[in-house]
């Protein structure tokens with residue numbers, strides 16, 4: 001049957017479908033990257049691709065994703081806390097690290113899945129991780145100051161209340177912290193983003 005198609009004089013050097021090897025005329029072939037497909041195969045491949053991409057966002061194991069994200073967030077927050085206390089420099093690169101670890105933790109925890117739900121989970125865990133890390137940094141510096149003044153009170157971890165948490169954070173929450181938070185959120189958002197196919 002392929003012979004009958006390719007015998008046409010209009011296609012002296014017949015292009016063949018990359019999937020079924022049918023010879024194709026110029027009007028029949030559909031270009032895809034470095035090869036051509038017949039219309040039928042192109043539709044089949046397109047459907048397979050869509051199914052594969054859709055399955056990446058299905059049956060997401062959210063409890064495991066949460067666990068992965070939290071582990072990433074804890075690791076990133078500890079590095080940020082340690083580095084900032086030791087050097088007294090809030091390094092943006094480590095903020096990227098928190099978002100990176102949380103985003104990949106969520107995606108890995110879910111078994112390599114990607115979905116809008118994972119993005120939301122990842123952003124929430126990333127933001128909380130960064131804020132907790134910022135709290136830990138302030139707590140350490142405030143407690144050092146209190147110790148130098150010989151006062152017995154200490155800022156505790158975990159904070160006694162949400163009010164205390166934000167009060168300690170607000171002590172030096174400036175533009176740079178906001179920039180770092182934005183970086184964390186961006187990284188956490190972009191990593192588990194579902195693959196979008198062109199129409």
Ligand SMILES: [Zn+2]
Pocket residue numbers: 017018019020021022037038039040041042
């Ligand atoms: Zn074909």
